[in-house]
Amino acid sequence: MAITTVLPNLQRSVAEFLGKPRKMLVDGKWVEAASGKTFETYNPATGEVLAHVAEGDREDIDRAVKAARRAFESGPWPAMSPSERGRLLLKLADLLESHLEEFAELETLDNGKPVFFSRIVDIPTAVDVFRYMAGWATKVEGSTIPISAHGAQYFAYTLREPLGVVGQIIPWNFPMIMASWKLAPALAVGCTVVLKPAEQTPLTALRLGELALEAGFPDGVLNIVTGFGETAGAALAAHPDVDKVAFTGSTEVGKLILGAATGNLKKVSLELGGKSPNIVFPDADLQAAIPGAANAIFFNQGQCCTAGSRLFVHKSIFDEVVDGVAQAAKRFTIGPGLDPSTNLGPVVSKEQLDRVCGYLESGIREGAKAVVGGHKRSGSGYFVEPTVLVDVKPEMKVVREEIFGPVVTAIPFSEPEEVVRSANHTVYGLAAAVWTRDISKAHRVAAKLRAGTVWINCYNVFDPALPFGGYKQSGWGREMGHAVLELYTETKAVCAQL
Numbered sequence: 001m002a003i004t005t006v007l008p009n010l011q012r013s014v015a016e017f018l019g020k021p022r023k024m025l026v027d028g029k030w031v032e033a034a035s036g037k038t039f040e041t042y043n044p045a046t047g048e049v050l051a052h053v054a055e056g057d058r059e060d061i062d063r064a065v066k067a068a069r070r071a072f073e074s075g076p077w078p079a080m081s082p083s084e085r086g087r088l089l090l091k092l093a094d095l096l097e098s099h100l101e102e103f104a105e106l107e108t109l110d111n112g113k114p115v116f117f118s119r120i121v122d123i124p125t126a127v128d129v130f131r132y133m134a135g136w137a138t139k140v141e142g143s144t145i146p147i148s149a150h151g152a153q154y155f156a157y158t159l160r161e162p163l164g165v166v167g168q169i170i171p172w173n174f175p176m177i178m179a180s181w182k183l184a185p186a187l188a189v190g191c192t193v194v195l196k197p198a199e200q201t202p203l204t205a206l207r208l209g210e211l212a213l214e215a216g217f218p219d220g221v222l223n224i225v226t227g228f229g230e231t232a233g234a235a236l237a238a239h240p241d242v243d244k245v246a247f248t249g250s251t252e253v254g255k256l257i258l259g260a261a262t263g264n265l266k267k268v269s270l271e272l273g274g275k276s277p278n279i280v281f282p283d284a285d286l287q288a289a290i291p292g293a294a295n296a297i298f299f300n301q302g303q304c305c306t307a308g309s310r311l312f313v314h315k316s317i318f319d320e321v322v323d324g325v326a327q328a329a330k331r332f333t334i335g336p337g338l339d340p341s342t343n344l345g346p347v348v349s350k351e352q353l354d355r356v357c358g359y360l361e362s363g364i365r366e367g368a369k370a371v372v373g374g375h376k377r378s379g380s381g382y383f384v385e386p387t388v389l390v391d392v393k394p395e396m397k398v399v400r401e402e403i404f405g406p407v408v409t410a411i412p413f414s415e416p417e418e419v420v421r422s423a424n425h426t427v428y429g430l431a432a433a434v435w436t437r438d439i440s441k442a443h444r445v446a447a448k449l450r451a452g453t454v455w456i457n458c459y460n461v462f463d464p465a466l467p468f469g470g471y472k473q474s475g476w477g478r479e480m481g482h483a484v485l486e487l488y489t490e491t492k493a494v495c496a497q498l
């Protein structure tokens, strides 16, 4: 099918990119899969085929890892100064920024999200992350350490060295942002990378690979192998010559990654699922809290690891807040992401649509009531109505499990101690939020919430300087900020007798 007949108004560069089967980036060259196989990605707004992409597997991962190892140990990369690495990242950020419109369109086509958000959130955020991490290239320092060993005088210091060859496996909800979170710090400190994008959304990462070559990254420093999780992803996680694997995705697969990593005890960092509590106290500014609660769950069609999917509202304002969030849900213009008036797009795939609808059915079957939404949209494309569920019980699947769709469960509470207990009653611990005008209560509650991020009177505020990661089964390690440097460096102690 000629793609341009389906999508007549695309930028020419995007139409051309989609028109050719996409190859993988291995050792600085664009190559087909060793097997010659390809797979299809779909436009979630229509269900139609968007592009054909090389289907990498074990052999391709092996070639990419060998290239990354070579590039880590020899050639220009290990000889480069930190400042040269930083400049390459800045160049990549500039190139990405100058192709913003093209990337925004491609991201929207592949993922479904409204192009408005691709333009103002996804691509600019990725640019910022590359710039922020470029700055760290020159600032990773060891220390000198006074030691007290007997019998002699010593001079001891630490070196922070790049960890080595890194495998990075990323999801489909924010394809470019996730690529930037992973690539930027690893490259800043001098690691080499094999990146495995999600099979649903490989396109912007591949286009980014083209820009990385243009920026001048040496061959083999950044390799991109496209393919499925069970094959390419699993091979990367298990590869004996990979020093570290960084993963973002489901908690279920996070556990598989850990298992696969035991062979060579590679380092592992995980950003996993969430079921984040969003707590509205009776003294909150509801003008802010109500739209805040709606955005917390509906942004990106609810496909956020931090989605505010358990909305706890004080019983005295429960009806008002639930009604406000339901009204906000009704105001969304649901449609294809490329339509400029759309502010709620389709979910990413048929599989995700079925998963979300399965949760809606299970919730209703178990006695929950949909105040608004509750169904998928008929017709083509993977559209789900934004949904608010009430009359829910803590043991229901819709309250316990990550739905990863535009579905919020609203739960009344009476006392602060009670809501903290309920909020923490989950295997997850990624994010949480508190809405109140009482600053002392806000910080007291923030301290008690078992979550890697707590927002006060705001939601989904991210910054490259703020560490992000999970408590409990939401993951291991912190990305962004200077905390991320821990994930991609080893510390070496050097001790000299004088």
Ligand code: NAI
Binding pocket: 169, 170, 171, 172, 173, 196, 197, 198, 199, 227, 228, 229, 230, 232, 233, 234, 235, 237, 248, 249, 250, 251, 253, 254, 256, 257, 271, 272, 273, 274, 304, 305, 355, 402, 403, 404
């Ligand atoms: P997933 O965890 O299967 O996929 C994420 C990435 O892992 C993809 O690149 C995939 O190819 C890869 N992968 C899958 N199986 C693998 C394996 N055995 N070994 C190595 N890599 C593997 O997530 P999926 O199936 O797309 O979505 C399922 C659910 O996971 C969602 O409904 C949502 O609840 C959660 N999820 C959470 C995300 C987050 O940001 N925390 C992102 C995506 C999904």
Ligand code: MG
Binding pocket: 229, 250, 253
């Ligand atoms: Mg999966």
